[in-house]
Amino acid sequence: MKQAHTVSVLILIVMVGMIEWLGTDASARRDILEPEQKAQLAKVDRVLVEVVAITDQGPVEPGPLQDVVVKRLKEAGYQVVTDPAQPSDVVFKVKCEQRKVWEGTTTMGSDADLPDSPSRVWKGPACQLLYLLGGKKMGWQKEVRTEFPDSIQAAVSAKAADPGQYALARLKERLEQYDFPVLVTADWGQEDRLLKMLSDPSATSGRRVQIVIALGDLFSAKAVPQLIKELKGSDLEVAKAAAVALGNIGNKDSIPALVGAMQSGKPELQAAAAKGLGVLGSLHSDFSVITPLIEALKIDDVGVKTEVVLALGKLPDKRSYEPLFALSKSILKMHSAEPDPKQKKLKDAVNYTLKQIDTWEYIQ
Secondary structure (H helix, E strand, C coil), rough: CCHHHHHHHHHHHHHHHHHHHHHHHHHHHHHHCHHHHHHHHCCCEEEEEEEEEEECCCCCEHHHHHHHHHHHHCCCCCCCCCCCCCCCCCCEEEEEECCHHHHHHCCCHHHHHCCCCCCCCCCCCEEEEEEEEEEEEEEEEEEEECCCCCCHHHHHCCCCCHHHHHHHHHHHHHHCCCCHHHHHHCCCCCCCHHHHHHHCCCCHHHHHHHHHHHHHCCHHHHHHHHHHHCCCCCCCHHHHHHHHEEEEEEEEHHHHHHHHHHHCCCCHHHHHHHHHHHHHHHHCCCHHHHHHHHHHEECCCCCCCCHHHHHHHHHHCCCHHHHHHHHHHHHHHHCCCCCHHHHHHHHHHHHHHHHHHHHHHHHH
């Protein structure tokens, strides 16, 4: 009976690990592409752009919208054409509508959780973005929407004469803001192009964060030196993203840099570094991360402490038990009619990690 229970626990641990590592939408989608398709996408350089604009009065000239799409893709270094007679490696299609026509749910069978995934419930102004490889849709589809669902009411409030043109103008602004060039480049697996964009001095902080996240999702070993540099850089948001990305990529050589960031960075960076260390330590069964993680339990910031505790739960070790048990008792002494959500999250993390250690000891 004990043996059967042990096997069940092991299976559960393995399943949780697989869900955590393979759960990203980008990496999971790329896994279903054929090797030939991946190779073709990795070499994409010439992009044919096709843009359609539709108001309640019917199709209208898409020129302003097309200009934005062309400009944005050129930011990523692509050669962009708009004449179908010209040779191209892929077709990038954008359809912008004053009143979106429902085209079914996502390929997952329901609306995805991401804010830029196609929504079956949105009937207001929207642009849908996708691409074709060899004339075939490849499953990548994004949607940007206006902040308002009713273009007629919005036009009245803005004192705009034409609701359709007003809706398209707002969608144009959304396309100017939404970093689809980074997202589609990541989907095509072009890490060299992403690294070049990351090094561009004119890149905004928001774009650099998006690129770092994409490189992490691609498990880009080639990006590790640059990400370690970003981890030590002055942009806190980029550094936080780099810490998590380094954990996702799984290069063991990143451990010293992450330990350094956890020990001396700002609290937000310390938390992200702890998260990255937990993943790396678990992946490589590297128990050298346990000592600095236990030491980091002394950090006062609750957010940092929570991530450290969760990291220890990814690599159960009996050395963690006593300091975690002491932390658990100190949390229990805190009485409040309305518990602090951060303290509750820390309490839950401690309970989870203690159970992980107990379980691990039991199955040894």
